[in-house]
Amino acid sequence: MKEIENIEARREQLLEEIRKIRVMRKGSVTEQYFKTKKKGQKKPALNGPYWLYTHKEKGKTLGRRLSQTEAERFQAEVDAFHRFRKLCDEYAQLTERLGDLERESSLKFQKKKRRKPPSKKTRR
Numbered sequence: 001m002k003e004i005e006n007i008e009a010r011r012e013q014l015l016e017e018i019r020k021i022r023v024m025r026k027g028s029v030t031e032q033y034f035k036t037k038k039k040g041q042k043k044p045a046l047n048g049p050y051w052l053y054t055h056k057e058k059g060k061t062l063g064r065r066l067s068q069t070e071a072e073r074f075q076a077e078v079d080a081f082h083r084f085r086k087l088c089d090e091y092a093q094l095t096e097r098l099g100d101l102e103r104e105s106s107l108k109f110q111k112k113k114r115r116k117p118p119s120k121k122t123r124r
Contacts, residue, residue, distance in 0.1 A: 031050070
């Protein structure tokens with residue numbers, strides 16, 4: 001019973017952590033650099049960084065260029081979404097374990113049904 005109480009307490013903590021997530025966003029933020037070759041130079045120079053936010057919508061990948069401040073904000077929102085997914089996964093695992101424990105405890109209290117001996121009428 002102690003384990004059931006611990007699981008229920010952790011589930012409540014997870015729900016509270018989920019409630020605290022104010023803003024989240026699916027997708028990813030990446031840094032890009034472009035190689036450009038200027039006149040008179042032998043090796044291309046790297047220009048950038050440029051930040052790009054990409055996400056899937058209706059099966060298509062969409063992208064959007066970001067400024068550095070936008071990139072930082074979007075990255076925090078993407079991180080919040082990853083945190084949300086981890087919390088949901090843990091909640092699902094705990095709920096599954098809770099169901100197993102409750103099923104086990106209910107089986108312990110059920111009496112085993114004994115088989116009745118076959119009646120004389122069925123023995124021929």
